Amino acid sequence: MTRPNLAVNLGGLQMKNPVTTASGCFGFGPEYAPYIDLNRLGAIVVKGTTLEPRLGNPGVRIVETPAGILNSIGLQNPGVDHFISKALPYLKEYDTPVVVNIAGNTLEDYAELAKRLTAADGVAALEVNISCPNVKKGGMVFGTDCFMAAEVIRTVKQHTTLPVIAKLSPNVTNIVEIAQGVAEAGADALALINTLLGMAIDIHTRKPVLGNTMGGLSGPAIRPVAVRIIWQVAQAVNLPILGMGGIMSGEDAIEFILAGATAVAVGTANFVNPRATMDVLEGIEQYMEKYGVKDINELVGAAWK
Amino acid sequence: MPVREMAKVVSNSPVKPGYYLMELDAPKVTEEAKPGQFVHIRVGRTMDPLLRRPISLYDIDKEKGILSLLYVVVGRGTRMLSEIEAGADLDIMGPLGNGFWLPDRATRCLVVGGGIGVAPLLPLIGMLDQAGLEQKILYGFRNANAVVGIDVVQEKGWPLAIATDDGSVGHRGFVTDLVKQAITDFKPDYYYVCGPEVMIRNVVWLMKEANIPGQVSLEARMGCGVGACLACTCKTRKRTGGQQSVIGGQLSVAGHEQNFDYSLVCTHGPVFGAGEVIFDD
Numbered sequence A: 001m002t003r004p005n006l007a008v009n010l011g012g013l014q015m016k017n018p019v020t021t022a023s024g025c026f027g028f029g030p031e032y033a034p035y036i037d038l039n040r041l042g043a044i045v046v047k048g049t050t051l052e053p054r055l056g057n058p059g060v061r062i063v064e065t066p067a068g069i070l071n072s073i074g075l076q077n078p079g080v081d082h083f084i085s086k087a088l089p090y091l092k093e094y095d096t097p098v099v100v101n102i103a104g105n106t107l108e109d110y111a112e113l114a115k116r117l118t119a120a121d122g123v124a125a126l127e128v129n130i131s132c133p134n135v136k137k138g139g140m141v142f143g144t145d146c147f148m149a150a151e152v153i154r155t156v157k158q159h160t161t162l163p164v165i166a167k168l169s170p171n172v173t174n175i176v177e178i179a180q181g182v183a184e185a186g187a188d189a190l191a192l193i194n195t196l197l198g199m200a201i202d203i204h205t206r207k208p209v210l211g212n213t214m215g216g217l218s219g220p221a222i223r224p225v226a227v228r229i230i231w232q233v234a235q236a237v238n239l240p241i242l243g244m245g246g247i248m249s250g251e252d253a254i255e256f257i258l259a260g261a262t263a264v265a266v267g268t269a270n271f272v273n274p275r276a277t278m279d280v281l282e283g284i285e286q287y288m289e290k291y292g293v294k295d296i297n298e299l300v301g302a303a304w305k
Numbered sequence B: 001m002p003v004r005e006m007a008k009v010v011s012n013s014p015v016k017p018g019y020y021l022m023e024l025d026a027p028k029v030t031e032e033a034k035p036g037q038f039v040h041i042r043v044g045r046t047m048d049p050l051l052r053r054p055i056s057l058y059d060i061d062k063e064k065g066i067l068s069l070l071y072v073v074v075g076r077g078t079r080m081l082s083e084i085e086a087g088a089d090l091d092i093m094g095p096l097g098n099g100f101w102l103p104d105r106a107t108r109c110l111v112v113g114g115g116i117g118v119a120p121l122l123p124l125i126g127m128l129d130q131a132g133l134e135q136k137i138l139y140g141f142r143n144a145n146a147v148v149g150i151d152v153v154q155e156k157g158w159p160l161a162i163a164t165d166d167g168s169v170g171h172r173g174f175v176t177d178l179v180k181q182a183i184t185d186f187k188p189d190y191y192y193v194c195g196p197e198v199m200i201r202n203v204v205w206l207m208k209e210a211n212i213p214g215q216v217s218l219e220a221r222m223g224c225g226v227g228a229c230l231a232c233t234c235k236t237r238k239r240t241g242g243q244q245s246v247i248g249g250q251l252s253v254a255g256h257e258q259n260f261d262y263s264l265v266c267t268h269g270p271v272f273g274a275g276e277v278i279f280d281d
């Protein structure tokens, strides 16, 4: 039998297989290089990057929850220029497209980020974070307002030739509306989903555990929500979807693809299993072999098509 | 380079009620392990609890490829760890973090530990001994029932003094009393400390007053253990002399207006120069 096709096209981003990393869960790449071959990833999505360096939120920044975690990192990062000069040269050594997740306080921030990263050699696509629940200005505020979400995407599109992936927040009443808005604004793909706003209280101190009070819930606990959102959006909006939210195995990834995702990102699972991305990839291959699937693209949205 | 290894549990038994010593046959992790480093352990196979648990290296036997861990049961993860039987496989990542380093010039070292914080100090004491440095070891515990990690120290005849809050063993009071005394008697020119944060803070303050440099080993809640999630921060003095590299988890934010950085306990630490850390009151 000829080898099945795993290659996918995510709105112009060519990937040799559908498995990538979720922003903020894989650092800038070298952190997991001792554990996996970065060349085998379909793409690497790096930690959210802002124009200026950001210090992030005070601790405690992480709490374990049933089958999940709450985090309030607050987009700590060394800034876009530092990323371009220090992290990008390392990533360019690999034969894997680099997707940069960007976040801004203002439209101008997003424009400038898009400009600088497009000019830098070695960025394959931009994932526009309009959905971070852990920062005061910008962040989720953009992603929960349909008009603003579209404005951000329009602005980024005006300042880049790279594929633009809009990363949406699940913390809204009607995510389909927002997805339609950013699609009209010119997004090339959608990333679904960012974390769900949550919180934990220490019953002994009677205070919130996280330094920033609330945080974003991720991990297997949110998987059914992610699958539902992808199912809804994929049927309403004609854009390829990068699906994420609690993917731990190949089987999980297949569920996302059947719901309508073209590619998948592995986030929290990396913390539990540093080989999670490879296990997901191998699991997808095994599934395809078992059911005689010749091309992964045949499975996209197969649950409703 | 750290690795992920399926280690074989050689033994896992209580040394006191609630305190356990686990020996692991883990040749790959052991080969590169240094005093002060830790392993990140998957305590179960299900999704809840989800995260790994960081535990320091208590003993590193390079010849046999055996690592020992000394831990206390505080919650669900460490309880599950305590229930694992000899012969089982344990999923570990390591060795992680930067360990202790030898001082440049010092000759007389004070080693201060509190509670389960004494665990990472044993390999350090061995390292200082090998380097021919004179040392004095001061351990503080809540009471006699909480005294752990002293057998090897006593066997080897290393100079040890103990303080307990209730006086059930050794000096009655805090270990900082012993530290104050040692500053005048022993006249250390370097120190190492690991334990509860209040204790570390008080020891650092005393040593700073006496103008003695040293190293501290810190704890923080961890997600990944490898520098990817940025969860395990502690406040450190702002690094001068340009920006840090982001390669290898060595991420530091430069150019911000505050006068501190958030450093990562898992990759910049867990051991820091005492002067680097900022303790909040």
Ligand SMILES: Cc1cc2nc3c(=O)[nH]c(=O)nc-3n(C[C@H](O)[C@H](O)[C@H](O)COP(=O)(O)OP(=O)(O)OC[C@H]3O[C@@H](n4cnc5c(N)ncnc54)[C@H](O)[C@@H]3O)c2cc1C
Pocket: A063, A064, B038, B051, B052, B053, B054, B055, B056, B057, B070, B071, B072, B073, B074, B075, B076, B077, B078, B079, B116, B119, B120, B218, B219, B220, B221, B222, B270
């Ligand atoms: C670098 C490092 C080295 C350590 N070495 C040792 C050691 O040698 N021996 C030992 O007994 N303990 C050690 N600890 C502490 C140990 O990791 C915690 O006691 C353990 O994670 C608690 O898990 P739990 O599920 O039993 O507790 P729970 O309270 O049920 O855990 C809930 C969450 O809180 C986290 N958490 C709770 N307490 C701590 C803590 N003190 N530090 C970090 N995270 C915590 C857990 O990891 C988990 O994510 C170390 C911690 C760090 C960071």
Ligand SMILES: Cc1cc2nc3c(=O)[nH]c(=O)nc-3n(C[C@H](O)[C@H](O)[C@H](O)COP(=O)(O)O)c2cc1C
Pocket: A022, A023, A024, A025, A047, A048, A049, A071, A073, A075, A101, A129, A132, A167, A193, A194, A195, A217, A218, A219, A220, A222, A244, A245, A246, A247, A265, A266, A267, A268, A269, B223, B229, B230
């Ligand atoms: C520690 C942590 C940091 C994150 N940082 C970012 C970020 O910088 N930008 C972003 O768009 N999403 C960020 N996310 C969200 C993830 O990319 C992902 O959307 C979410 O965690 C759901 O996937 P998962 O359940 O597989 O982790 C972060 C998530 C975690 C757990």
Ligand code: FES
Pocket: B221, B222, B223, B224, B225, B226, B227, B228, B229, B230, B231, B232, B264, B265, B266, B267
């Ligand atoms: S635990 Fe993830 S960065 Fe330290």
